[in-house]
Amino acid sequence: MKPLLVCVVFFSTLGALEAAADISAKAYDAAAALQTTGKESKAIKAAQALVEARTQALGAEDRETLRARLLLAESLMLLDQETEAQTQLRALLPVLTKICGAEDRETLRCRAGIIATLITLDKNAEAEKECRRLIPLQTKVLGAEDLATLETRGRLARALTEQGKLAEAEKEYRALLPAYARVYGAESEGALVKRYYFAIVLYKEGKKAEAEKEIREVMTTTERVLGAGNETALDAGITLAEWLQAEGRDAEAEPLMRKVLSRLAKASGREHQDTLEFELELILAVSAQGRYAEAEKNLRRLIATETRALGPEHPYTLTARGNFGALLSRQGKTAEAEKEYREMLPLCERVHGPKDLKTLRACHGLAVALSKQGKYAEALPYAQRALAGYRKVLGKGNADLQSAQDMVDELVKLTAKAKAKA
Template identity: 40%
Template sequence: MKTLSAAAFLFLLSAGGGAAGAEADISEKAYDAAVTLREAGKYTEAEQALRTLVEARTKARGAEHRETLLARMQWVVVLIKRDHNAAAEAEAQALLPVLKRVLGEEDPRTLQCRGILVCAMWEQGKQAEVEKECRTLIPAMARVLGPEDAMTLVLRGALADALSDLGKFDEAEPALRQVLGIYERLQGTDGKETLMARHNLATLLAQEEEYAEAEVLLRAVLATQVRVIGAEHEDTLNTRNSLAVVLKAEKKYAEAEKELSSVIAISSRLLGPEDEATLRSRAGRAELLGRLGQKEAAVQEHQSVLGVMERVLGADHPAALGACYSLAWSLAENRQMADALRYAQRAYEGRLKLLGSEHPDTHKSREQVDRLTKPEARA
């Protein structure tokens, strides 16, 4: 479970600034109100507010006025937050030529919009495009903002993550270790971004099937987080989720299930039983129940999680589609093949529509459908 893309958002969301004047609905207050809605997680309201603001600024100041462009950038960010990543990518691609012409190719706002574009592509699993964009964007960021600027370092980490997802481990691991070294020098071993980079290094090691080293590193990160930010901090819980994934890969199913059960109890109390983070942890535990031989309990828990996700997040939300995918495997293990294929097809069709044909999750769903439709699978 990588955390670097979330960190990228934290830096990328600092984009923009309000209007210089105080004219009615195109004032700095209107801009700030829209950003406040976004920061509060009220993305639907934020998108509507930003659409209205863009229209007002376009009418009053022109489509290529600096303040209009900055409002459009914030709108792209909200589109990503709402999982409208294809629309966000298209809008960022349309916005970039205007920013380059009006502000300049290496203006910080132009570079930041390219960073937002990277996020939109990342969320769609377009890691090859992320790699290509980052290879030219990072040197520009280093020239303009500095090689150790927070934004530059986030994008260097994003490039390392993209390389690892593309299987280019020989490049990815040294790149991520280099970023980690910079964070350790700038922030110390207990810094937030230092811990995030160490977490992501552990995830990379797990991708390389270096599970023992990944487990040691995650346990060290976890111990530091408990000491520095507390046992119930969101980042600490995220690390425990990642540790459970590694333990599962090591076939330490009982230990992983115990880890997730504890996380779910804390997350349910702090965030609520229907929070997305809580539900994702429950989905992970449901899979472990199946590995522990509790197949009927696993199916029931997967079904429960999916039902809540559909009601709270929507049937087409990426997490709900992921729950369909997991439920399909659980049903197959319980020899309920017709139902398994039905959920597998639903996950595939939803991912194809939402994420596109090239996304890794779409590929996994396609492979799942293929496996479940083979005669030997249904025998």
């Protein structure tokens, strides 16, 4: 009877394992679905439970357990936990390679995930190297026009862009975009995202007319196909507005910025930090057109909102206050500007550090406000501090550096003159 009992036990155990695998397959699909519906935190918890269940039922190196670990790492990436995701993916890759093979789809997927984290973590040279290794394997196993292959080529183009290899990036995008449009559609979200990054490459190369034409098309097409609140549509609008401002086309940028601001507020909330940050840009565009009173009124309101919603020491609040001080000085309200800079300077020192560029600019602004009131001796130490700091963090020929140098030179003369009179 013992052999029969052994067989009964064996087949009973096998049936239990198969049942666990079936349950795990359903659990995998459920966890993956949470990813696609924007429920990243729940996706992580579901993936963690799945890893534990499969490890116990199937073993730590079973293929299905490894797939669950891969799903968990991808869920972490969606919640912006790239460092932890990369750690898990790097630990997973050699096991996947051993169990499934170097050319298995899951192994390739793991390598693609590592590349995605490298780009997010600004490790672009390593990302480029890994892309160049992975693309031939993906092309061989999946095909040249498989979505995974095309996405890796897109990441290669982004890694090249971030390293300043713009000609190579442009060449990659020009080859990639027709393939993406052919396979997935010219108006697919993936194709529009790639075109957005392509426009940025063109702009960085100085091909501004072509870049502007491209990003306008991306913006209008994305709004029409995916909706005005789509992330790429908003990014395109924000970027185009920045380009127009940089070229002094503030009057042209303003209506676009008002439209984008309204959509940002609807998508993210009126007091979300992204909305507040962009509102400051709109106010600066108004100020650049000489409408100082309107800009001042809106900036006072923005600072009050940021102080309440983000906190008085939030970097965005301090940035807004720095611009407010400059706006007051520009209008000749130098006593109020002095008060603003004196209040924010210690906050900048605490939040950013005494040598940070934002702190140095607060020193410079305070020096300007004091100098315009004739307080030359009091202004000089702040101007000298700003100049010394600028020399360390800004390159030669920088406008802020030259402005600080001119101010120090002038204050030295005025201070000496005042002493001579005394």
